[in-house]
Amino acid sequence: MTGRERRQANAATVRLEGVSKRFGLHSVLEGLTLTFDAGEVYCLRAPSGAGKTSLLRMLMGLEHPDAGAVTGAAPGSVSVMFQEDRLSEALTAVENVALVHPDRRVSRRSIRHELATILPERSLDQPVAELSGGMRRRVALVCAMLYPSSLVLLDEPFTGLDAATKREAVGFVHAHRAGRTLIVATHGEEDAALLGARTVRLPVPGGSEVNPQDG
Numbered sequence: 001m002t003g004r005e006r007r008q009a010n011a012a013t014v015r016l017e018g019v020s021k022r023f024g025l026h027s028v029l030e031g032l033t034l035t036f037d038a039g040e041v042y043c044l045r046a047p048s049g050a051g052k053t054s055l056l057r058m059l060m061g062l063e064h065p066d067a068g069a070v071t072g073a074a075p076g077s078v079s080v081m082f083q084e085d086r087l088s089e090a091l092t093a094v095e096n097v098a099l100v101h102p103d104r105r106v107s108r109r110s111i112r113h114e115l116a117t118i119l120p121e122r123s124l125d126q127p128v129a130e131l132s133g134g135m136r137r138r139v140a141l142v143c144a145m146l147y148p149s150s151l152v153l154l155d156e157p158f159t160g161l162d163a164a165t166k167r168e169a170v171g172f173v174h175a176h177r178a179g180r181t182l183i184v185a186t187h188g189e190e191d192a193a194l195l196g197a198r199t200v201r202l203p204v205p206g207g208s209e210v211n212p213q214d215g
């Protein structure tokens with residue numbers, strides 16, 4: 001087995017085949033066909049409202065396509081960072097990460113160590129309600145990246161981070177991806193380069209774009 005094959009052994013290949021999604025009369029995705037290859041990194045780009053979150057929510061199993069099929073995102077094997085932080089406000093950063101980690105034996109000490117690579121030490125024992133927006137975002141990122149899975153979905157993970165902090169957060173993602181397939185919805189122009197990602201542009205319904213995958 002080559003190194004690449006080993007990395008891909010625990011990585012999901014995700015396929016959308018002719019996927020359409022509408023909310024009421026509003027058509028968001030129309031006949032979208034896409035493949036996210038195992039172990040690769042993707043940035044999902046599109047104007048606001050074009051359906052990035054909707055697509056990620058379908059991969060999470062939280063929305064269902066009106067037509068077409070989504071395969072490869074098995075329930076329980078997906079790590080998720082939502083567009084909202086979804087943290088338990090009264091708990092500390094360490095407690096939040098421990099709360100969502102499926103291994104109850106994971107040590108507080110190792111969680112603290114991971115958090116401290118992208119957050120100030122002094123922030124780790126405060127209720128997350130007291131943290132800044134960018135700090136909360138990083139706590140949510142650690143929750144997602146430490147969750148074992150074959151597919152990682154991050155929805156606007158770098159919102160509220162300055163350039164230097166964002167580079168640290170990207171470093172954290174690289175350090176903890178472990179060969180898993182990673183899909184990041186983002187508006188950041190430079191994020192694909194920072195992440196070493198392929199860019200996937202969602203076609204805007206009624207628009208002229210025909211080939212969403214530009215390598």
Ligand SMILES: Nc1ncnc2c1ncn2[C@@H]1O[C@H](COP(=O)(O)OP(=O)(O)OP(=O)(O)O)[C@@H](O)[C@H]1O
Binds near residue numbers: 026047054
């Ligand atoms: N549950 C819902 N009910 C009704 N409309 C919805 C629902 N979820 C999403 N939409 C609509 O679907 C469209 C796509 O929304 P979505 O959040 O997927 O876009 P997005 O590309 O992620 O946008 P942004 O970059 O602003 O986060 C929007 O017009 C939104 O109002």
